[in-house]
Amino acid sequence: MMDSLVKIAIIGCGSLMYHFVYDCLKRIPFNLIAASHEDEGELTRFTNRYRVPKAYTNYREMLQQEQLDAVICFTDDEYAHFQIAEECLQANVHVFMERPACFSIQQAERLLELQRRTGKYVVSRFNKRFTTAYMMAKEIIQREEFGRVTMFLSKFQGSESASNELFLFNHVSHHLDLARFLLGEIKSLHVDQINLDAHRVGYNISFVAESGAIGVIQSGSLQKIEYPMERVEITGVGTNIIVDNIRHLAYNRPAPKRVGFQFAKLADGGDTLMWNLNHGNLSNYSYYGFEQQLYEFIDSIQRQMAPEPNMEDTIHTVKLLVQIQFLSQTK
Secondary structure, three states: OHHHOOEEEEEOOOHHHHHHHHHHOOOOOOEEEEEEOOOHHHHHHHHHHOOOOEEEOOHHHHHHHOOOOEEEEOOOOHHHHHHHHHHHHHOOOEEEEOOOOOOOHHHHHHHHHHHHHHOOOEEEOOHHHHOHHHHHHHHHHOOHHHOOOOEEEEEEEOOOOOOHHHHHHHHHHHHHHHHHHHHOOEEEEEEEEEEEEOOEEEEEEEEEEOOOOEEEEEEEOOOOOOOOOEEEEEEOOOOEEEEEOOOEEEEEOOOOOOOOOOOOOOOOOOOOEEEEOOOOOOOOOOOOOHHHHHHHHHHHHHOOOOOOOEHHHHHHHHHHHHHHHHHHHOO
Protein backbone atom coordinates (compact mmCIF):
# COMPACT_ATOMS: atom_id res chain seq x y z
CA MET A 1 0.00 0.00 0.00
CA MET A 2 2.78 2.46 0.93
CA ASP A 3 4.44 1.96 -2.46
CA SER A 4 1.33 3.27 -4.21
CA LEU A 5 1.18 6.46 -2.15
CA VAL A 6 2.73 9.75 -3.23
CA LYS A 7 6.36 9.87 -2.04
CA ILE A 8 6.99 13.18 -0.31
CA ALA A 9 9.93 14.91 1.35
CA ILE A 10 9.87 18.06 3.46
CA ILE A 11 12.28 20.96 3.09
CA GLY A 12 12.20 23.25 6.12
CA CYS A 13 11.38 21.81 9.55
CA GLY A 14 11.25 25.01 11.56
CA SER A 15 8.57 26.31 13.89
CA LEU A 16 5.67 26.58 11.41
CA MET A 17 6.19 23.08 10.03
CA TYR A 18 6.79 21.52 13.46
CA HIS A 19 3.96 23.19 15.37
CA PHE A 20 1.26 23.55 12.71
CA VAL A 21 1.74 22.49 9.08
CA TYR A 22 2.55 18.83 9.67
CA ASP A 23 -0.56 18.50 11.84
CA CYS A 24 -2.55 19.55 8.75
CA LEU A 25 -1.12 16.57 6.86
CA LYS A 26 -2.14 13.90 9.36
CA ARG A 27 -5.45 13.03 7.68
CA ILE A 28 -3.92 12.82 4.19
CA PRO A 29 -2.52 9.49 2.93
CA PHE A 30 1.06 9.87 1.64
CA ASN A 31 4.47 8.30 2.15
CA LEU A 32 6.90 10.58 4.02
CA ILE A 33 10.35 9.63 2.72
CA ALA A 34 12.71 12.22 4.18
CA ALA A 35 13.14 15.71 5.60
CA SER A 36 15.77 18.40 5.15
CA HIS A 37 16.65 21.38 7.34
CA GLU A 38 19.87 23.35 7.86
CA ASP A 39 19.53 23.54 11.64
CA GLU A 40 20.48 20.07 12.92
CA GLY A 41 18.75 20.57 16.26
CA GLU A 42 15.41 21.52 14.70
CA LEU A 43 15.81 18.74 12.12
CA THR A 44 16.35 16.13 14.84
CA ARG A 45 13.40 17.47 16.83
CA PHE A 46 11.14 17.11 13.77
CA THR A 47 12.37 13.74 12.54
CA ASN A 48 12.18 12.21 16.02
CA ARG A 49 8.71 13.59 16.72
CA TYR A 50 7.24 12.45 13.38
CA ARG A 51 9.42 9.38 12.84
CA VAL A 52 10.87 10.50 9.53
CA PRO A 53 12.95 7.70 7.94
CA LYS A 54 15.81 9.88 6.61
CA ALA A 55 17.22 13.28 7.50
CA TYR A 56 19.40 15.66 5.49
CA THR A 57 20.93 19.03 6.28
CA ASN A 58 21.33 19.68 2.54
CA TYR A 59 18.19 19.53 0.40
CA ARG A 60 20.20 19.12 -2.80
CA GLU A 61 21.65 15.89 -1.49
CA MET A 62 18.15 14.73 -0.61
CA LEU A 63 16.89 15.48 -4.13
CA GLN A 64 19.79 13.49 -5.57
CA GLN A 65 19.53 10.52 -3.22
CA GLU A 66 15.78 9.97 -2.88
CA GLN A 67 13.15 8.89 -5.39
CA LEU A 68 10.49 11.52 -4.76
CA ASP A 69 7.18 12.53 -6.29
CA ALA A 70 6.88 15.83 -4.47
CA VAL A 71 8.41 18.19 -1.94
CA ILE A 72 6.61 20.36 0.61
CA CYS A 73 8.79 23.39 1.32
CA PHE A 74 8.48 25.73 4.32
CA THR A 75 11.96 27.19 4.68
CA ASP A 76 12.56 30.25 6.85
CA ASP A 77 14.40 32.10 4.05
CA GLU A 78 11.79 33.45 1.61
CA TYR A 79 14.50 34.56 -0.82
CA ALA A 80 15.62 30.92 -1.24
CA HIS A 81 12.17 29.78 -2.42
CA PHE A 82 12.71 30.46 -6.12
CA GLN A 83 15.97 28.53 -6.30
CA ILE A 84 14.55 25.59 -4.36
CA ALA A 85 11.46 25.48 -6.60
CA GLU A 86 13.66 25.68 -9.70
CA GLU A 87 15.88 22.82 -8.52
CA CYS A 88 12.88 20.66 -7.57
CA LEU A 89 11.43 21.01 -11.07
CA GLN A 90 14.82 20.22 -12.59
CA ALA A 91 14.85 17.07 -10.44
CA ASN A 92 11.39 16.16 -11.85
CA VAL A 93 9.69 16.70 -8.51
CA HIS A 94 6.46 18.62 -7.82
CA VAL A 95 6.77 21.30 -5.13
CA PHE A 96 4.30 22.83 -2.69
CA MET A 97 5.94 26.12 -1.80
CA GLU A 98 5.39 28.54 1.05
CA ARG A 99 4.74 32.06 -0.22
CA PRO A 100 6.30 33.66 -2.09
CA ALA A 101 7.58 31.23 -4.69
CA CYS A 102 9.32 34.14 -6.41
CA PHE A 103 9.80 37.92 -6.33
CA SER A 104 9.79 38.91 -9.99
CA ILE A 105 8.00 38.30 -13.28
CA GLN A 106 11.24 36.89 -14.71
CA GLN A 107 11.43 34.30 -11.94
CA ALA A 108 7.74 33.43 -12.37
CA GLU A 109 8.23 33.00 -16.11
CA ARG A 110 11.23 30.74 -15.48
CA LEU A 111 9.21 28.49 -13.14
CA LEU A 112 6.34 28.42 -15.62
CA GLU A 113 8.70 27.45 -18.45
CA LEU A 114 10.19 24.63 -16.35
CA GLN A 115 6.72 23.54 -15.27
CA ARG A 116 5.58 23.23 -18.88
CA ARG A 117 8.77 21.43 -19.92
CA THR A 118 8.92 18.91 -17.06
CA GLY A 119 5.23 18.30 -16.45
CA LYS A 120 5.91 18.95 -12.75
CA TYR A 121 4.18 21.78 -10.89
CA VAL A 122 4.91 24.57 -8.43
CA VAL A 123 1.95 25.28 -6.15
CA SER A 124 2.16 28.34 -3.89
CA ARG A 125 0.45 28.34 -0.51
CA PHE A 126 -2.56 30.44 -1.38
CA ASN A 127 -4.69 28.68 1.21
CA LYS A 128 -7.33 31.43 1.31
CA ARG A 129 -8.84 29.82 -1.81
CA PHE A 130 -9.34 26.65 0.23
CA THR A 131 -10.57 28.27 3.46
CA THR A 132 -14.03 26.98 4.32
CA ALA A 133 -15.74 30.39 4.49
CA TYR A 134 -14.24 31.63 1.21
CA MET A 135 -15.16 28.38 -0.56
CA MET A 136 -18.72 28.95 0.69
CA ALA A 137 -18.57 32.53 -0.60
CA LYS A 138 -17.38 31.31 -4.01
CA GLU A 139 -20.35 28.94 -4.25
CA ILE A 140 -22.83 31.62 -3.19
CA ILE A 141 -21.71 34.23 -5.73
CA GLN A 142 -22.23 31.66 -8.49
CA ARG A 143 -25.93 31.34 -7.58
CA GLU A 144 -28.36 33.09 -9.89
CA GLU A 145 -30.09 34.70 -6.90
CA PHE A 146 -26.88 36.54 -5.92
CA GLY A 147 -26.71 38.46 -9.18
CA ARG A 148 -23.46 39.62 -10.70
CA VAL A 149 -20.63 40.55 -8.35
CA THR A 150 -20.43 44.34 -8.27
CA MET A 151 -18.10 45.26 -5.40
CA PHE A 152 -15.35 43.73 -3.24
CA LEU A 153 -13.94 45.09 0.01
CA SER A 154 -11.27 43.40 2.12
CA LYS A 155 -9.11 44.05 5.15
CA PHE A 156 -6.04 41.94 5.87
CA GLN A 157 -3.74 43.28 8.58
CA GLY A 158 -0.69 42.07 10.44
CA SER A 159 2.14 43.04 12.73
CA GLU A 160 5.38 44.67 11.62
CA SER A 161 7.25 42.59 9.06
CA ALA A 162 10.90 41.76 8.40
CA SER A 163 10.68 44.13 5.43
CA ASN A 164 7.97 45.94 3.50
CA GLU A 165 8.78 43.89 0.39
CA LEU A 166 8.24 40.67 2.32
CA PHE A 167 4.94 41.96 3.68
CA LEU A 168 3.76 42.73 0.15
CA PHE A 169 4.75 39.39 -1.38
CA ASN A 170 4.00 37.26 1.68
CA HIS A 171 0.80 38.84 3.03
CA VAL A 172 -0.82 41.36 0.69
CA SER A 173 -0.57 38.61 -1.91
CA HIS A 174 -3.13 36.59 0.07
CA HIS A 175 -6.09 38.90 -0.58
CA LEU A 176 -4.90 39.89 -4.03
CA ASP A 177 -5.04 36.22 -4.99
CA LEU A 178 -8.35 35.83 -3.13
CA ALA A 179 -9.85 38.70 -5.15
CA ARG A 180 -8.76 36.98 -8.37
CA PHE A 181 -10.21 33.68 -7.14
CA LEU A 182 -13.59 35.24 -6.33
CA LEU A 183 -13.94 37.92 -9.03
CA GLY A 184 -11.73 36.80 -11.90
CA GLU A 185 -8.77 38.63 -13.41
CA ILE A 186 -7.96 42.22 -12.44
CA LYS A 187 -7.45 44.57 -15.38
CA SER A 188 -6.35 47.77 -13.63
CA LEU A 189 -5.39 48.98 -10.17
CA HIS A 190 -4.37 52.07 -8.22
CA VAL A 191 -2.20 52.10 -5.10
CA ASP A 192 -1.94 54.48 -2.15
CA GLN A 193 0.64 53.74 0.52
CA ILE A 194 1.54 54.88 4.02
CA ASN A 195 5.11 54.00 4.89
CA LEU A 196 6.18 54.46 8.53
CA ASP A 197 9.56 52.73 8.31
CA ALA A 198 11.28 49.66 6.83
CA HIS A 199 9.02 47.29 8.78
CA ARG A 200 5.63 49.03 8.88
CA VAL A 201 3.63 49.83 5.77
CA GLY A 202 -0.01 50.15 4.75
CA TYR A 203 -1.57 49.71 1.31
CA ASN A 204 -4.88 50.86 -0.07
CA ILE A 205 -5.33 49.04 -3.39
CA SER A 206 -8.33 49.91 -5.54
CA PHE A 207 -8.96 47.86 -8.65
CA VAL A 208 -11.31 47.06 -11.51
CA ALA A 209 -11.86 43.43 -12.52
CA GLU A 210 -12.36 42.31 -16.10
CA SER A 211 -15.92 41.42 -15.11
CA GLY A 212 -16.56 45.11 -14.34
CA ALA A 213 -16.63 44.63 -10.57
CA ILE A 214 -14.73 47.19 -8.51
CA GLY A 215 -12.86 46.56 -5.29
CA VAL A 216 -10.61 47.79 -2.52
CA ILE A 217 -8.00 45.81 -0.59
CA GLN A 218 -6.65 47.44 2.57
CA SER A 219 -3.64 45.63 3.97
CA GLY A 220 -0.82 46.69 6.25
CA SER A 221 1.73 45.68 8.86
CA LEU A 222 0.36 48.31 11.25
CA GLN A 223 -1.74 46.17 13.58
CA LYS A 224 -1.04 43.48 16.17
CA ILE A 225 -1.97 39.95 15.11
CA GLU A 226 -3.55 39.28 18.50
CA TYR A 227 -6.61 41.19 17.25
CA PRO A 228 -9.02 40.07 14.48
CA MET A 229 -7.17 40.89 11.27
CA GLU A 230 -9.33 39.82 8.37
CA ARG A 231 -12.70 40.76 6.86
CA VAL A 232 -14.15 40.47 3.35
CA GLU A 233 -17.39 41.85 1.90
CA ILE A 234 -18.68 40.87 -1.53
CA THR A 235 -21.65 42.75 -2.98
CA GLY A 236 -23.95 41.38 -5.65
CA VAL A 237 -27.24 42.98 -6.73
CA GLY A 238 -29.40 43.42 -3.66
CA THR A 239 -27.23 40.86 -1.87
CA ASN A 240 -23.93 40.68 -0.06
CA ILE A 241 -21.64 38.27 1.76
CA ILE A 242 -19.56 39.12 4.82
CA VAL A 243 -16.72 36.84 5.94
CA ASP A 244 -15.50 38.06 9.31
CA ASN A 245 -12.29 36.77 10.88
CA ILE A 246 -12.30 33.69 8.61
CA ARG A 247 -14.68 31.59 10.71
CA HIS A 248 -17.95 33.46 10.35
CA LEU A 249 -19.98 33.98 7.16
CA ALA A 250 -23.22 35.90 6.67
CA TYR A 251 -25.12 35.85 3.39
CA ASN A 252 -27.52 38.80 3.33
CA ARG A 253 -30.38 38.27 0.89
CA PRO A 254 -33.33 40.55 0.09
CA ALA A 255 -35.66 40.05 3.05
CA PRO A 256 -39.43 40.52 2.86
CA LYS A 257 -40.73 43.82 4.17
CA ARG A 258 -42.25 43.50 7.62
CA VAL A 259 -44.78 46.21 8.49
CA GLY A 260 -47.58 46.49 10.98
CA PHE A 261 -48.25 43.95 13.72
CA GLN A 262 -48.50 40.73 11.75
CA PHE A 263 -46.67 37.62 12.96
CA ALA A 264 -43.09 37.66 11.63
CA LYS A 265 -41.29 34.51 10.59
CA LEU A 266 -38.03 33.76 8.84
CA ALA A 267 -38.36 33.64 5.08
CA ASP A 268 -36.77 30.63 3.42
CA GLY A 269 -36.06 32.59 0.27
CA GLY A 270 -34.87 35.71 2.07
CA ASP A 271 -33.36 36.82 5.38
CA THR A 272 -29.76 36.19 6.30
CA LEU A 273 -28.05 32.81 6.14
CA MET A 274 -25.18 32.45 8.61
CA TRP A 275 -22.36 29.98 9.19
CA ASN A 276 -20.69 29.97 12.58
CA LEU A 277 -17.99 27.51 13.56
CA ASN A 278 -18.68 25.53 16.72
CA HIS A 279 -15.61 26.28 18.83
CA GLY A 280 -16.84 23.76 21.41
CA ASN A 281 -16.45 20.89 18.95
CA LEU A 282 -13.38 18.76 19.65
CA SER A 283 -11.63 19.02 16.32
CA ASN A 284 -8.12 20.00 15.25
CA TYR A 285 -9.29 20.87 11.72
CA SER A 286 -8.15 24.47 11.28
CA TYR A 287 -10.61 25.84 8.67
CA TYR A 288 -7.70 27.98 7.41
CA GLY A 289 -7.46 26.08 4.13
CA PHE A 290 -4.13 24.37 4.86
CA GLU A 291 -5.58 20.88 5.09
CA GLN A 292 -7.73 21.29 1.99
CA GLN A 293 -5.00 22.75 -0.21
CA LEU A 294 -2.43 20.16 0.87
CA TYR A 295 -4.98 17.42 0.22
CA GLU A 296 -5.73 18.81 -3.26
CA PHE A 297 -2.00 18.98 -4.00
CA ILE A 298 -1.27 15.39 -2.96
CA ASP A 299 -4.48 13.95 -4.38
CA SER A 300 -3.91 15.63 -7.75
CA ILE A 301 -0.44 14.10 -7.98
CA GLN A 302 -1.85 10.72 -7.00
CA ARG A 303 -4.41 10.98 -9.82
CA GLN A 304 -1.82 12.40 -12.24
CA MET A 305 -3.73 15.67 -12.53
CA ALA A 306 -2.38 19.23 -12.48
CA PRO A 307 -2.59 20.62 -8.91
CA GLU A 308 -4.03 24.11 -8.52
CA PRO A 309 -3.16 26.93 -8.31
CA ASN A 310 0.10 26.26 -10.15
CA MET A 311 2.30 28.78 -11.95
CA GLU A 312 -0.10 29.04 -14.91
CA ASP A 313 -2.39 30.83 -12.45
CA THR A 314 0.01 32.27 -9.89
CA ILE A 315 2.01 34.25 -12.44
CA HIS A 316 -0.97 36.63 -12.70
CA THR A 317 -0.79 37.37 -8.97
CA VAL A 318 2.98 37.87 -9.23
CA LYS A 319 2.49 40.40 -12.05
CA LEU A 320 0.02 42.36 -9.91
CA LEU A 321 2.41 42.34 -6.92
CA VAL A 322 5.24 43.66 -9.10
CA GLN A 323 2.90 46.37 -10.41
CA ILE A 324 1.94 47.37 -6.86
CA GLN A 325 5.61 47.48 -5.89
CA PHE A 326 6.42 49.71 -8.88
CA LEU A 327 3.49 52.07 -8.28
CA SER A 328 4.44 52.37 -4.59
CA GLN A 329 8.06 53.23 -5.38
CA THR A 330 7.20 55.88 -7.97
CA LYS A 331 5.13 58.00 -5.56
